[in-house]
Amino acid sequence: MSIEEIPQGSDVNVIPKNEKKARELIKKLNLKQIKGISRVTFKQRGNLIYAIDQPDVYRSAAGTYVVFGEAKVDDMNQRIAEAQQQQAQQEALQKAAADAKSTSDDKSPESITADLEKASIQDNKKDEEEDEGEIDESGLDPKDIEIVVEQTQVSRAKAVKALKAHDGDMVNAIMDLQ
Structure with a gap:
């Protein structure tokens, strides 16, 4: 056979x-x-x-x-990588399930931190929307504005606003923005 x-x-x-x-x-x-x-x-x-x-x-x-x-x-x-990937997926599922169970009345530190982060993100969006308008740069040196923007990592409008508030003083404007 x-x-x-x-x-x-x-x-x-x-x-x-x-x-x-x-x-x-x-x-x-x-x-x-x-x-x-x-x-x-x-x-x-x-x-x-x-x-x-x-x-x-x-x-x-x-x-x-x-x-x-x-x-x-x-x-x-390869086995270790697969096991880590499965563990990460399980943790993500558990976190999603825990988030679904939590309510707005939850007073845990994690939920409070998450609420504060959401609020700060919304405030930043409002500030950015306010800054998008026309910028009056009269009486200020463009190089000074660039230095303030570079040092503080803020928008050009915020830098102009801070420089005007401090009468063109770059040091005080930078300190105010940080």
């Missing part, structure tokens, strides 16, 4: 010729088969692992082992 004649789904173990010879030699060496081992792994540098599922394991009297089976490369770095 050839390999092509074996029906699919049948539980047949085809042993290559070299493996058959090795098994016969093992019997001559009086190695004892160890039953009940479901997986054997060999670790190499760089977290590279060779895994043999459902192996045939033999042990000598001296304590050495002979393992038969199909070795597959098992990359631990």
Whole structure:
């Protein structure tokens, strides 16, 4: 019976010729088969692992082992990355569920901090909308305005407003904006 004649789904173990010879030699060496081992792994540098599922394991009297089976490369770095990704997804789901459960009456520090952040973002948007109008830069040096904008990381309109409030004094304008 050839390999092509074996029906699919049948539980047949085809042993290559070299493996058959090795098994016969093992019997001559009086190695004892160890039953009940479901997986054997060999670790190499760089977290590279060779895994043999459902192996045939033999042990000598001296304590050495002979393992038969199909070795597959098992990359631990990839497994770790997948586990971290799954953990991050679970944490995100838990956080989303916790956010859905929390109500507006929640007095926890996290909810208070979140409310304050939302309020500050809305205030910043209002300030930016106010600053978008025409800017009256008369009486101010454009270089001074650029220096204030560069040092404080604010909009040009805020820099002009601060310079006018301090009569063109750059140092006080910068201190006021920070």
